[in-house]
Amino acid sequence: MTIAPVCPSPIMQHETVQMAHGAGGRLSQTLMQQVFMPHLNNAFLDLLDDQAKLDLPAGRTAFTTDTYVVSPVFFPGGNIGELAVNGTVNDLSVGGAKPMYLSAGFVLEEGFSLSELETIVKSMAEAARKAGVMIVTGDTKVVGKGQCDKIFINTSGVGIIREGVDLSCRNLRPGDSIILSGTAGDHGMAIMTSREGLSFQSQITSDCAALNSMIAAVLDAVPAIHAMRDPTRGGVAATLNELAVSSRVGIEINEASIPVKPDVRGACELLGIDPLHVANEGKLVLAVAEEDAERVLEVMRSFDHSRDAVIIGSVVNDHPGMVVMRTVFGSRRIIDLPLGEQLPRIC
Amino acid sequence: MKYIDEYRDPQLARNLLDEIRRKTTRHWTIMEICGGQTHSLIRNGIDQLLPDSIELVHGPGCPVCVTPLESIERALVIASRKEVIFTSFGDMLRVPGSSKDLFMVRSEGGDVRIVFSPLDALQIARDNPLKEVVFFAVGFETTAPANAMAVYQAAREGIENFSVIVSQVMVPPAMRAILSSPGNRVQGFLAAGHVCAVMGYEEYEPVALDFHVPIVPTGFEPVDLLAGILKTVELLEEGRAEVVNRYGRVVSREGNRVAQETIGMVFEVIDRQWRGIGLIPGSGLGLKPDFSCYDAEKKFNVTHICTGESPLCMSGSVLQGMMKPDACPAFAKECTPEHPLGATMVSSEGACAAYYNYHRNAYSL
Amino acid sequence: MCLAIPGKLLEIFDENGLKMGTVDVNGSITRACLEYVPDIQIGQYTIIHAGFALKIIDEEEAAESLKLWQELIESGAFQPDEDCPSPESL
Numbered sequence: 091m092t093i094a095p096v097c098p099s100p101i102m103q104h105e106t107v108q109m110a111h112g113a114g115g116r117l118s119q120t121l122m123q124q125v126f127m128p129h130l131n132n133a134f135l136d137l138l139d140d141q142a143k144l145d146l147p148a149g150r151t152a153f154t155t156d157t158y159v160v161s162p163v164f165f166p167g168g169n170i171g172e173l174a175v176n177g178t179v180n181d182l183s184v185g186g187a188k189p190m191y192l193s194a195g196f197v198l199e200e201g202f203s204l205s206e207l208e209t210i211v212k213s214m215a216e217a218a219r220k221a222g223v224m225i226v227t228g229d230t231k232v233v234g235k236g237q238c239d240k241i242f243i244n245t246s247g248v249g250i251i252r253e254g255v256d257l258s259c260r261n262l263r264p265g266d267s268i269i270l271s272g273t274a275g276d277h278g279m280a281i282m283t284s285r286e287g288l289s290f291q292s293q294i295t296s297d298c299a300a301l302n303s304m305i306a307a308v309l310d311a312v313p314a315i316h317a318m319r320d321p322t323r324g325g326v327a328a329t330l331n332e333l334a335v336s337s338r339v340g341i342e343i344n345e346a347s348i349p350v351k352p353d354v355r356g357a358c359e360l361l362g363i364d365p366l367h368v369a370n371e372g373k374l375v376l377a378v379a380e381e382d383a384e385r386v387l388e389v390m391r392s393f394d395h396s397r398d399a400v401i402i403g404s405v406v407n408d409h410p411g412m413v414v415m416r417t418v419f420g421s422r423r424i425i426d427l428p429l430g431e432q433l434p435r436i437c
Numbered sequence: 438m439k440y441i442d443e444y445r446d447p448q449l450a451r452n453l454l455d456e457i458r459r460k461t462t463r464h465w466t467i468m469e470i471c472g473g474q475t476h477s478l479i480r481n482g483i484d485q486l487l488p489d490s491i492e493l494v495h496g497p498g499c500p501v502c503v504t505p506l507e508s509i510e511r512a513l514v515i516a517s518r519k520e521v522i523f524t525s526f527g528d529m530l531r532v533p534g535s536s537k538d539l540f541m542v543r544s545e546g547g548d549v550r551i552v553f554s555p556l557d558a559l560q561i562a563r564d565n566p567l568k569e570v571v572f573f574a575v576g577f578e579t580t581a582p583a584n585a586m587a588v589y590q591a592a593r594e595g596i597e598n599f600s601v602i603v604s605q606v607m608v609p610p611a612m613r614a615i616l617s618s619p620g621n622r623v624q625g626f627l628a629a630g631h632v633c634a635v636m637g638y639e640e641y642e643p644v645a646l647d648f649h650v651p652i653v654p655t656g657f658e659p660v661d662l663l664a665g666i667l668k669t670v671e672l673l674e675e676g677r678a679e680v681v682n683r684y685g686r687v688v689s690r691e692g693n694r695v696a697q698e699t700i701g702m703v704f705e706v707i708d709r710q711w712r713g714i715g716l717i718p719g720s721g722l723g724l725k726p727d728f729s730c731y732d733a734e735k736k737f738n739v740t741h742i743c744t745g746e747s748p749l750c751m752s753g754s755v756l757q758g759m760m761k762p763d764a765c766p767a768f769a770k771e772c773t774p775e776h777p778l779g780a781t782m783v784s785s786e787g788a789c790a791a792y793y794n795y796h797r798n799a800y801s802l
Numbered sequence: 803m804c805l806a807i808p809g810k811l812l813e814i815f816d817e818n819g820l821k822m823g824t825v826d827v828n829g830s831i832t833r834a835c836l837e838y839v840p841d842i843q844i845g846q847y848t849i850i851h852a853g854f855a856l857k858i859i860d861e862e863e864a865a866e867s868l869k870l871w872q873e874l875i876e877s878g879a880f881q882p883d884e885d886c887p888s889p890e891s892l
Contacts, residue, residue: 288552359807441807594819629804
């Protein structure tokens, strides 16, 4: 009997991310070819160069970057990939830019499921297609188990600012109407109620969406919008405070006018959280001269994700730098910046 | 939302306010015991709508505010241990000890997790048999049934890697302490509705009698609060020192007997330090000897705790209704939610934080 | 001290020997321990604090007190005082 010694060949088929997937060798290529390229392919990415060479149209360029570390990675209404594309698209759009090209940088935790990664990449491709942008360059690194939480994604983006618009958080003028494009707090409560340990079986859906088509339509109709912001972390309260401080004006909002979905409200009541402090990922806060407000609302309401758009208040001369809410009882209270992370409380 | 929206009805609130104005003939000082009520009053601006002759002072009913510094220090020491998963209601994470809080312990590598229910902490213990799971069991009588059940259930299932730091306090002894204080100005009380949901209001009857004060169990929504204030004013104007329930949909005279029994099985009455106030005899609950193996302070044998409060902090006077938060020299200056000197500036229920969040610069409104 | 919110009981189940339930809080579904409300029926409202149902809401009492306030308003017992500032003027 003869024994033919055979060196076992290394395992090339993995179900989870390995350190070698980020080492630049053959496994890195496999990851590229099997997970990323089938979904993200386009004329720029297919060249596999170290950089994308872009011909930008004339005009001013808007450039932005944001990093996404959401946990859980999959949540009702979306996942981290969709969020990373839509978030950067929105950050460009609220500056009056038409978003065009995105980069995507991935930090993967050793052991993260490759099929989950593929689902995330797939939804990034889908979100980019929907928003009409291209992911033209990217990077992947793998870190050891426990050194990141499954997957972190950075996206940067460029867009061309349309002519004739002047959007800035310093532009608010007394008398302006403040418009909110829909219900407050959906994304943050979708995340919080899907975390473990909070006893929820709830299906609050994130509002994660790209707003560029809606914003473009609004600017077509009313180019003279004064300011736009997407009220993400810190919620509507933080955005309004930033606007009031930057423009050195007061903002007064009406408690009764703030739209909140019933289930979001229920969860907020139960956990003792103010929906105005909760993050949104598909909402817009906008300031516009009072006489243009109805026209803006009409355009917004023709889009599905902003059909609940409403005037929530106005810009005032009083209390510059401060946001004040008129309660349904006729009293007033300050709407402050949230301190930090929103914590469920029992008292 | 059923049982909430009806009690936020502006018209009903307006009518109750009118009736309060009509009934009030002189200055009255009324204390709402519960921090949740303080929060609701300030958040809805009810205090701005009441006639000037009704003065609301804010009581000590905030477990986060009155949990003694020593307990917090012990919690921080235990939470820092490698083998421990430390679980807490979200409320306690920002409460400052002498030099840090639970968030900072987490940033230094401690496994600190937020739970909504003490039973969630117990589940973490089941899921992590090789870890020691410690739950920070703070609260007034409202939370005592939940905390008691977690310990009782751990014993029933024989879960040994679970223990609690107990900081349970009770309302009636605190009311007596406030009323006995030489500086007391409180003439009537809104009793904490959810404490009464558990305990009923029988135990307030002797307090009303002994100190000749009206006590009105009251809910938390604006209309509930106004109905409670109206009843208190009526009793004060008529000179009646009685206990009258204004939260009937949730509170009965005897309270929740089943819950009281479980509390009695697990806990016993002990003397208790209140942060900012001091020792109040018979005002706390501690684990009964049968359950002492679930006492985290014994299990981890934490001794030599050095504590130091900021000398600027006046939270004791605030908690006893002797000082309004914005009368404190440090308010919104040295002491802010970002850099709290005392717990009353941390908890959303703390009177100082409520004033800071909703009322700061109220004069400019 | 104590945030407790009303919710409607949807179902009852046993978990680790404890009587538990799913509760609908305005469309948000959460779990609560029902050990302290042994008589609760599906469809009833209860007050939830720290994951525990503490009291079945007394629907009759609630309806009665609201009705009473409403009647007081209608009967004119609440007479707005002309001299008092209305909330709007504050």
